[in-house]
Ligand SMILES: Nc1nc2c(ncn2[C@@H]2O[C@H](COP(=O)(O)OP(=O)(O)OP(=O)(O)O)[C@@H](O)[C@H]2O)c(=O)[nH]1
């Protein structure tokens with residue numbers, strides 16, 4: 001857990017113009033990793049800031065893998081922040097594979113493909129934890145940025161609890177739903193049924209599903 005306040009020694013900021021628009025890129029060190037917050041508009045001292053806390057997923061975010069929905073959620077969240085005119089995306093490193101790392105995550109993929117195990121059992125069969133993510137760096141950077149309260153784009157109740165226990169009030173959860181496909185429908189179903197994520201019922205994952213955050 002990263003409980004102290006971020007110091008300027010651990011932060012560097014620059015303008016970052018992207019295809020979507022203009023952001024402030026805030027690189028910061030916390031909990032042994034280097035993370036980044038992308039800030040759009042001016043959320044300093046503001047309540048109800050639209051925020052996405054995004055867990056690193058190299059395969060989904062960078063390579064567009066369809067076996068999870070991370071890449072599409074990343075795009076949808078940035079689009080929503082730009083539409084809103086203000087908001088923060090916190091990209092957390094060290095979260096790969098829900099904290100077990102990239103090599104271990106790919107090992108879970110092998111078990112999913114070859115043995116038909118789901119995203120939980122494939123981890124536990126390897127003797128690994130299902131989820132050991134630490135969200136405290138996100139709370140630390142949001143406090144550093146002067147965000148007062150948050151509308152969080154996520155389907156995962158753990159993220160809300162983690163932010164609140166980090167001192168950041170979450171005044172609303174904004175669903176972040178993207179279309180399901182044949183490759184990730186089992187993954188989404190396991191997240192809903194076994195991890196308690198707030199996701200639609202079977203048959204209602206539109207290709208099915210739905211809107212990004214509004
Ligand atoms: N161990 C493991 N991790 C995975 C697998 N697929 C994706 N991940 C990781 O899961 C993390 C994303 O967590 P999810 O449970 O998909 O979603 P979430 O971020 O908790 O919830 P949202 O805020 O609603 O997106 C990323 O860090 C991915 O690397 C898998 O099959 N096994």
Ligand SMILES: [Zn+2]
Pocket residue numbers: 057059060061068069070071
């Ligand atoms: Zn992913």
